[in-house]
Amino acid sequence: xxxxxxxxxxxxxxxxxxxxxxxxxxxxxxxxxxxxxxxxxxxxxxxxxxxxxxxxxxxxxxxxxxxxxxxxxxxxxxxxxxxxxxxxxxxxxxxxxxxxxxxxxxxxxxxxxxxxxxxxxxxxxxxxxxxxxxxxxxxxxxxxxxxxxxxxxxxxxxxxxxxxxxxxxxxxxxxxxxxxxxxxxxxxxxxxxxxxxxxxxxxxxxxxxxxxxxxxxxxxxxxxxxxxxxxxxxxxxxxxxxxxxxxxxxxxxxxxxxxxxxxxxxxxxxxxxxxxxxxxxxxxxxxxxxxxxxxxxxxxxxxxxxxxxxxxxxxxxxxxxxxxxxxxxxxxxxxxxxxxxxx
Numbered sequence: 589x590x591x592x593x594x595x596x597x598x599x600x601x602x603x604x605x606x607x608x609x610x611x612x613x614x615x616x617x618x619x620x621x622x623x624x625x626x627x628x629x630x631x632x633x634x635x636x637x638x639x640x641x642x643x644x645x646x647x648x649x650x651x652x653x654x655x656x657x658x659x660x661x662x663x664x665x666x667x668x669x670x671x672x673x674x675x676x677x678x679x680x681x682x683x684x685x686x687x688x689x690x691x692x693x694x695x696x697x698x699x700x701x702x703x704x705x706x707x708x709x710x711x712x713x714x715x716x717x718x719x720x721x722x723x724x725x726x727x728x729x730x731x732x733x734x735x736x737x738x739x740x741x742x743x744x745x746x747x748x749x750x751x752x753x754x755x756x757x758x759x760x761x762x763x764x765x766x767x768x769x770x771x772x773x774x775x776x777x778x779x780x781x782x783x784x785x786x787x788x789x790x791x792x793x794x795x796x797x798x799x800x801x802x803x804x805x806x807x808x809x810x811x812x813x814x815x816x817x818x819x820x821x822x823x824x825x826x827x828x829x830x831x832x833x834x835x836x837x838x839x840x841x842x843x844x845x846x847x848x849x850x851x852x853x854x855x856x857x858x859x860x861x862x863x864x865x866x867x868x869x870x871x872x873x874x875x876x877x878x879x880x881x882x883x884x885x886x887x888x889x890x891x892x893x894x895x896x897x898x899x900x901x902x903x904x905x906x907x908x909x910x911x912x913x914x915x916x917x918x919x920x921x922x923x924x925x926x927x928x929x930x931x
Contacts, residue, residue: 637667665690678745692747692819694828695730699754701825701835703728703815706797710839711771717845718805724762725799726815726837732757733798734791735820748819748826756825760836761787761816762800771810771840783811787822808845814838 642665647658660666670686679685695701706725708715715722732751736759749757764784765777784802792798815836817825825835 637664641665676744678741678743680739680743687744689744690747691826693750693756694748694826695750695756696754697828699730699750699756700827700829700832701728701730701756701817702833703760703817703835703837705813705815705837705839708813708839708841710841712839712841713844715841715843716805717808717843720805721801721803722805722843723799723801724764724813725797726760726762728760728796728798728815728817730755731760731796731817731825732791733759733796734789735759736787736789737821739787739822742821744821744823746821748821748823756819758817758819758825759787759789760798761785761818762813763816764802764806764811764813767810767812767840769810771842773810777812806843808843810840810842812838812840 642663645659645661647661648656649658652658662669667688670688673686674681674684676685676687676689704727706727707723732753732755735757737746751757762784763782763786765781766783767773767777783806786800786802788798788800790798815838817835819825827835
């Protein structure tokens, strides 16, 4: 081979080596950048742990306060913690499971979630009984609401994420439980039993006000309603500090038969009770008719009086549907089947 031929071959080989070296360097750089930005494509395909994300904290006992327990530690982020156990694998496993998915993004302290019920209000009385619908509304801050994955096969299946505004991406749930007639009970209700449960998978009014309507309402009784705020994959939201206010809210309320309607703003249309007065007037008139010697005439007069009084009851604001002489029908026991929702 002539010397003039060797030179181009050597130059080509050098370029190939440089290109491979540059590719490796760029891959490492891109991986680190992607990992820092939560966008490393390799995180969804690699089955090995990137050393850059291994935590280095100890068991915490070196400066622990009296009574504090030692933390578990791991040199590989507990990557094999669920070995030998039933993994969650996106399912709502009622017998229990072990979830190997990372916790994910944690918001800054000034982006922590907080909630307050708008309707019903705490200890609100006279929420109308079935068949009237009840709308539950809760105001949240610092939640990018409206992201709700399929709870049948993605339950806890991905880490918590935050949006470009720094707030958690997710949704809330509305859950209602029967307090067995005692609004002041100190007995914890059974978490497996609920009167209503609904995952709110929209962004409400776009400013944090989220609502769910219970069609057909609730039978008379005392109840507790709570929000249950979650990341996209239904896991409870994670906050950056331990000392904080709760991210969810609960209120207690009373459902009463034949009372004024709920305006949907946490205020009862008590004037709607005029309709009950109309019912009473009609009932008294009817009783007088039975006792009268001229039954037919008295009955006619009583019916007219009852209709007039019942009509006045319709003027009650927010209580119109319950001020039309219908209060008596809710005095009868009504069968109610608790609704079942999986998320």
